[in-house]
Amino acid sequence: MATYDADMSEATLGNVPFRVDNCSIERTLGIVGEKWTFLVLREAFSGVRRFADMQAATGAPRQVLSARLARLVDEGLLRKVPYREPGQRQRDEYRLTQMGLDLYPIMVALMHWGDRYLSEPDGPPVLLTHRGCGALVEQHFRCADGHEIAGPREVTPVHGPGASVTAAGSPAHAGDAAS
Structure with missing residues (x-):
């Protein structure tokens, strides 16, 4: 044992x-183990779906955000849903799949760890x-x-x-x- x-x-x-040798943690980090990916997921869990809104919320450079969104779609964590504003071209929203939603406990655990060890003296910035x-x-x-x-x-x-x-x-x- x-x-x-x-x-x-x-x-x-x-x-x-x-x-x-085929560690699930290592495999998971191969997909999500990078700062911008976690920030994209944070925004997706907060209901942000559109590229421009995600870029504004994360501060990610356009190319970086585009690459992260494409990877998360390719890996099955996000899916694209087309939309069109009146008079505009068609664009895509990004929505969490079940696979993406299943990452929520990890995101909450990271947040709680940060709240415990890295918060400002006044306390955590967000409460769930x-x-x-x-x-x-x-x-x-x-x-x-x-x-x-x-x-x-x-x-x-x-x-x-x-x-x-x-x-x-x-x-x-x-x-x-x-x-």
Whole structure:
């Protein structure tokens, strides 16, 4: 069984270090792991859909914003929806897909971390409230059986069915590793 200690740089299988070669975190960062992409997503979650509005809100250079929007569309996080203002040419709005919407907990976690460690002395610049009752939104981790998880020391990483693992410097598929 794999264990994790905050002082360790990688998880271990028994006493043998292992690294998942097809890491989901690494793959996700390959798509969204860049400042402008997160700012585009922040605006999309805030309801901004049009290029000019997104550029004004993010301050991104036109070419950078165009490239980020194209990548997010290509990766399936945003979709283009055509619109036309009277007397203008057709343009596209950018709307979150389900794949994009599923990034919301990550965005909220980043915001809460920033609020905790980087806010001004007066407090966070934005608060998230539940539309139904007005209470502040909080994030919690729970296992599938409903137990609340306080932090990483209560979590044990184990190989998933699709893991490709390197143990002691030699590549292997998770099914090949002893567990």
